[in-house]
Amino acid sequence: MFRTSIVKRLLLAVALSFSLHAAMAQPAPAVRQDAPVSGFNPDSVEVHQDELLANQRLITGRITLPDARARTLIQPDGRMWRDYQRSVVPWIAAVLVLGTIAVLALFYAIKGRIMIEGGRGLATIIRFSSFERFMHWLTAGSWCVLALSGLNMVAGRFVLLPLLGNETFSALSRLLKPAHNYVAFPFMLGIVLMLLVWLRANIPNQVDLNWFKAGGGFLHGDHPPAGKFNGGQKMVFWIVVLGGAAMAATGLTLMFPFVVTNIFGMQIIQVIHGLIALLMIAMMLSHIYIGSVGMEGAIDAMGSGEVDLTWAKHHHSLWVADELAKAEKSPPSPAE
Amino acid sequence: MARMKFLCDADRCIECNACVTACKNANEVPWGINRRRVVTINDGKPGERSVSMACMHCNDAPCAAVCPVECFYTTADHVVLHSKDLCIGCGYCFYACPFGAPQYPKTTNFGSRGKMDKCTYCSGGPDGADGSAAEYAKYGSNRMAEGKLPLCAEMCSTKSLMAGDGEIIAQIYRERVLKRGYGSGSWGWQTAYQEAINV
């Protein structure tokens, strides 16, 4: 009897001093003063999920598994990322993709195809070499695969799944998803080539400022002077090169999950990857429109590489002048 | 109809990992895939708590919401399952899951991460959910079809991990906290089920 009460008193003393020490060492969690049934309070420092989450974005601890990611007990940000994916992204996609298509359709309905003033002439001029055209199609072809497979991840379940059914849609997505990863590499090569070959011709200058001020000729039907690439094309170039580089960086990070950053970082990178993608899609739809349906004579530039001279004089007057001056200085050698 | 949940009483968990071992054994889970894990918070410091964590089978499951191919479904017991046939291994469900439940056979994400695997509440998978050998090979055990609860909770050495109808295990936890006078709360319940057990 006597021994038990000493042991009991000792334990109580230890518990009280322990809780005092704990109260001094850990200011945040509460210290319980009321003694539970056993007399010894193992819960002298309360640890609650809410308290931990008040100070940090996720709760981590120690784990015996070799996978360090498993240390994270709860990351409530996942629900925020889910809300963004389900509620925000479909709207952004609808506005940027469907909205752009609608605007372009409206533009075509009102303005129609922009024809070559005075009609096609007889003379043509070489605008793009074989290599320039090759690298453009390398980039453009890759981009189309990337854009469509990427859109499938975001919007496929709303647009295609009801049409194809679960099995077929999954089978299709199971092909598109790896295609998205692997076609990224020819795309990256394409934008590097474009940067090397076309950088000098795409440096912005006063001519482009004037071109924009004149509305690119769209507003008044005139033809502001432009070099090899006009202001709008230079904009497309930089969006493709810089946007493409951002997509490559975020995409590569997504392909190697948790190598560079943690779960929160991966979520942010995925958000950025998707946003830039949708903005680029809006821009490229306009580029594709004007380069094909929107303007007579434009497709020749990337098709055969030879464009109508009249068209070139109207839309890239400074470049034509330069090319003609070059030709005059070094006349072509007579054919053998 | 019972609404199945998990509850880990962090004040009882002794980090023995019996739940992890039971799950791996019963479901033949390959090495590298961790359907269930035990995380110790404040290890070695006052306020050390261990929590056994696996899929919580949430209300309005975030994994199901973000899946690009909609391969998830919810059973009548509100167990959240998915079809490995439809899964494309994109990894989205891992980003959305607050509890890190989805596991993948491949570490990198080019091509695919492989078919996602996670705790099934020992309910197997689709394709009949009949407890057949084919189902076992793909999804693991189907104890629920035999009227049994998940093996992790059954094997818990201290009965800290409880599985069963949410009302019943919440009541058990409530009684425990009242009787012993302390409790660090039902970890994950606010996030998974949007409710906390108030004592």
Added chain:
Amino acid sequence: MRMFLAAVVVIAGLATGASMVLDHFQTPSNVAFATSGARIDPPE
């Protein structure tokens, strides 16, 4: 047109090449998280 077709061929070729190279870097989970204490059975 020829350049377009050439580009398509190169895209397919580079993508296939990338998949073959990257597969070298792909680690299955049971290998990536292997420790000296763990005996790894090949996955079925």
